[in-house]
Amino acid sequence: MPDVGDLVTAQLVVSPYDETTSVTLAVTAPDGTESTPVTTTADDGQTWTAPLTYTAAGIWLLRWTVTGTGASVETETVAVAPAAATMADVRSYATTTQLAVFLHAAPPLDAVKLLERATSLLDSDLLKAAVHDVDDDGMPTDEVVAAAFAEAVCAQVEFWGEVGEETDISGPLEGVTIGSVSLQFGAGDNRSSPDYYAPKMIRAIQNIPADKLRWIAFTGGC
Template sequence: MPDVGDQVTAQLLVAPHDGTTQAALTVTAPDGTTSSPVVTTTDGGQTWTAPLVYTLAGVWRLSWTVTGTGASVEHELVSVAPAPTTTTAGRVYATTTDLANYLNAAPPLDGARMLADASRMLDALVLAFCRYDVNDNGMPTDDTVAAAIGRAVCAQVAWWDEIGDHTGAAGVGYGSVAIGSVNLGRSVTSVSGDDSAARQLAPQVWDELRAPGLHDKLVIGAVAVPW
């Protein structure tokens, strides 16, 4: 899958072909804008190529129109990923280095995204009910509290990594499915995925947030904490 910024050569093979064969390419970007890059051939009309730069993330449509011998219309859809970035929206309480040290192993390749997701999850389910000193960006100012919250986030990611799911997709089930002579059934209570293990706080999260030295710095309010 190409990324935004990739420069590629679009290619079309035409058969049959001869001196009357001509090809043109129309490129439709994800935002609906179109362009017509210069198309060339070096083998008498069998292979046609055009330079192309993917400038937006999303689905691109490449539409070839061939006239003369081998006349046809060909469409190709290309899915383009966003350019990799090291920045994430919102507060993230741990880095991939923190995660590697917590796991005592190499972190998952998507560790940065998982840390961001875990930070949002803890913000919503736990930290919103806590009292501790923060700076203008909402980050903890006390080193002990910051370290504990960072470990709690890493604990959630470690939990997700252990169960192999961090979106709750594994908890999405089916009511009844028939495949040939085989009938599969699952309780409809699991269909939403809300009861998936991935949607639960990891038990280790609470261990990190009740570590020694935190009681007078991190006060947890109306949230069920297994003290």
């Protein structure tokens, strides 16, 4: 799968072919923009190539039109991946280095994405009633809080590596209290379902001293 920015040589092999064979290429980018790269052949009409740069992530449509001998229309779809995200591109309470230290192993190749999602999960579910000192980017300024948040998201990534990443965060965690936040997800028949939160993540937040992380009066659940 090509990535954004890749310069490739698109290719079409025509059969049958002769000196009357001619090929054009129409390219439609994910945003609908169309272009017609120059096509050339080096073997008298059998193999046709065209230079193409993928400038955006998404689905690209390549439409080859053959006239003369071998006349046909050939379409090809190409999935282009976005450029790999770096820590500077995402909001995360931990770096990939911190994750590697936590795991005592090399982090997964999609560690940046997982840390971003774990941070979002922590913010939206466990810290929604929390108050703490932050900088202009909303990141904790207290070293104890920052370390605990880093441990929490690393623990969640470790947990996903063991049980798989769940995208529907809806239960069945029951009876956990963090400050004034009471999480009581799931009940009854849901008790046999898997948890969606790493126990180490919850403990990391619970262990933050009360003078470092304050809580507004709130009781909620999903």
